Amino acid sequence: MNYMKEINAFHTQNMFDPLSGSAVALWSVLMHVNNLCGWKKEFTVAATQLQAMAGLKSTTFKAARKELQEKGRIIVTSRGANRAAMYQMISQQIDYVQEDIREPEEAIHKTKFTPASTRTYSGADQPSNTEARSHTPQENILPNSTPTSLPDFTNSHNADRCSNHITDHPNVHTIDHTPAPFFKQDSGKQKQDNTTTTTDAIRFYQENFGIPSPFIMGDILSWTKDLSEPLVLHAMKLALEQDKATWRYVKGILQAWVKKNIITVDAAIAEEQAYRNKQHAFVNTRMQPTAEVLPDWFIKQKQQEAKQKAETSAATPKKDSAKEQRELEALLAKYAGNGM
Known part of the structure; x- marks a missing residue:
């Protein structure tokens, strides 16, 4: 399907069978989506996506789609609830059949052959330029035209000379009396229409991100051309x-590469590997135990507390542990004797 020919044929058809503005917008969006799909015979697309691209509300979209179906511009196949409908574009081109109009053979054979050598003109009787031109078609008889009657002076010798003259010159082409068509037809190989203009980047985006809007598609092509x-x-x-x-995230990656002067896939992979190594080293550093650093005021405070504790313990008189042991044993012996 040729994109430009279909658009021209569509608008030509609208001159005789006009559509509403919403139907024209929806048809244009469907042609754009079919172009992105690589001109598949049948393709699917969500109704919400078509509404957003055509700028139509739900009710207007349904009415426009029904109008295109009724007027034979598209074929819509419903696939049930929660599934996108299947669309098929109907070609708007009309094939015109040209009939060969050939000159009747009777008119050709009625042309009387009159050799120029038999005509003699005196000075007064010599024809004017206009009259001479009027006799030209009859005088210049074509090879493939066979007159019905020949003059008496024509003999076999002259016929042989004419035949030999044509045979000796193979480059002489016979002229066909068939009128030429109104426009030139290419007799060689027909030029194939370039129906696919989708790049790999746009196709990848369509298969993994969704159908791009015309703005995003233009942005993708621009980045593809620049990088x-x-x-x-x-x-x-x-x-x-x-x-x-999202295309916004992809565009952010591309902008970061431009700032770092990264213009090849190998350079991007190397930069990505360096970033991952740096992140890995940072994580390992955080996982290692670190020694706690105490402030100076805290150390001085602890030193003063230890000094005061030592002074207090020195001022308190120490008890004789041996003397206390003897007193305890005497007390136990005393109570033990009273019990007996």
């Missing part, structure tokens, strides 16, 4: 690994 398509694809893959399936 390279493999680099844009690599950025999309990194975004999917981070569970960030």
Whole structure:
């Protein structure tokens, strides 16, 4: 399906069978989506996505889709609840059949052959330029035209000379009396229509992120042209690994690479590996135990407390442990004797 030819045929058809503005907008969006899909015969797309791209509300969208179906512009196949409908675009081009209009053979054979050599003109009877031109079609008889009657002076010798003259010149082409068509037809190989303009980056985005809007599609093509398509694809893959399936996140990755002068996939992979190594080293450093650093005032306070405790213990008189032991034994012996 040729995109430009279909659009021209669609608008030409609208001149004779007009559509509403919402139906025209919806048809244009469906053609755009079909182009992104690689001109598949049938394709699916969510109704909410079509409404957003065409700028239509739910009720207006349904009415426009029904109008396109009734006027034979699209075919819609419902697939049940919670499933996107299946669409099929109907070609708007009309094939015109041209009939070959050939000159009747009777008119050709009625042309009387009159050799120029038999005509003699005197000075007064010589024809004017206009009259001479009027006799030209009859005088210049074509090889493939066979006159019905020949003059008496034509003999076999002249016929042989004419035949030999044509045979000796193979480059002489016979002229067909069939009128030429109104427009030139290419007799060679027909030029194939370039129906697929989707790049790998746009196709990857469509399969993994969703159908892009015309703005996002233009932005993808711009980044692909400025950097390279493999680099844009690599950025999309990194975004999917981070569970960030948005073009905004992909664009942020590309902008960071531009600031770091990264223009190849190998350079991006090397920068990513260096960043991961740095993160790994930082995590290991945090997991190692660290010695607690005490402030100076805390150390001085502890030293003063220890000094005061030592002074207090020195001022208190120490008891004689041996003397206390003897007194305890005497007391026990005394109470033991009274008990007996």
